[in-house]
Amino acid sequence: MDSKKFEILMTAVNLGSFSKASEVVGYTQSGLTHLINGLEREIGMKLIRRDHSGISLTEDGEALLPAIREYLSATAKLENQIETITQKRTATIRIAAYASLAMHWMPEILYRFRRVCPETDVDLRMVDHELEPFELLEEGRTDVIFAARQSHINCDWTPLYYDAMYAILPEDYPTGSEESFPIEEFDGKEFLMPYGRFDIDVNAALSPKKVKPNIRPCHVDDETVIRMVSKGLGITMMTEIMMRGRTHGVKTLPVSPKTGRELGIGMHLSKNTPEEILRLRECVLDFTRELM
Structure with missing residues (x-):
């Protein structure tokens, strides 16, 4: 049996008229009459009584009324559940993250997220430009970003991790027994500037x-900049997560006074953030708490 026919039957009964019902359901009056007649033949009993005042249920129709309502309620519940499951299966969260965060954070975060939202796809985009994640978010081309906070950009921001800045020096660079690298030491030195607007963090x-090194822009990846330092072509400054696992052949010291950047997760400003994105944020927070 087609639940749609019973829905139309109930509409006609509630309105007390085939002509009124036809306007609501989009059938002609003759088409609606034909549909109800076909339903009556299908179940083998008369359901509608017609008289000068309109239409109403027959005695048999009244007897079936509770079951019809229960059937329609169950059908609606089933359709809603099917739609919910289908939407979950086709949901995709678009993520933009710095290359360093994509490398060191995202595999574990996505592993955890898949365990709680196995039907949600993730489209991960790696970016190297400091401001690109915010531009993508503002343009509606991504849903979630992992980046360094930019005070002039407004979004739903959650701080995650303080990424300390380090000086990267040739192995033979004279530092004596110092355990940190004074920021003033960069003044006048050949400085290899990582690309992708990292100069924002360096200049901060x-x-x-008022330190002014002799800046040499480098339009290459971070690992290549570090290898250039190892060959004595200059010195540079990067955050801990940028240089992680790439420090062979160089000396690294935390910059003093302590400086760095705030890494976090950014989302659209919205009162109706999808449940999947909220659960992703919880996975991220659980992960970054373990880094402290």
Whole structure:
């Protein structure tokens, strides 16, 4: 039996008229009459009584009324459940993350997320430009970003991790027994500037002390910059997560006074954030708590 026919039957009974019902359900009056007649033949009994005042249920129709309502309620519940499951299966969260975060954080985060939302796909996009994640978020081309906080950009921001800045030096660079690298030491030195607008973070560290190194822009990846330092072509500064696992052949010291950047997760400003994105954020928070 087709639940749609019973829905139309109930509409006609509630309105007390085939003509009124036809306007609601989008059938002609003759088409609606034909549909109800076919339903009556299908179940083998008369359901509708017609008289000068309109239409109403027959005695048999009244007897079936509770079962019809229960059938329609169960059908609606089933359809809603099917739609919910289908939406979950086809849901995709778009993520943009710095290359360093994509490498060191995202595999574990996505592993945890898949365990709680196995039907949700993730489209991970790796970016190298400091501001690109925020641009993608503002343009609606991504749903979630992992980046360094930019005070002039407004989004739903959750701080995650303080990424300390380190000086990266040739192995033979004279530092004596120092356990940190004074920011003033960069003044006048050949400085290899990592690309992708990382100069935003570097200048935030240098400017308060009015330190002015001799900057050499490098349009290559971070690992190549570090290898250039190892060959004595200059010195540089990167955050801990940027240089992690790449420090062979160089000396690294935390910059003093301590400086760095706030890494976090950003999302659209919304009162109706999808449940899957909220659960992703919980996975991220659980992961980053373990890093502290």
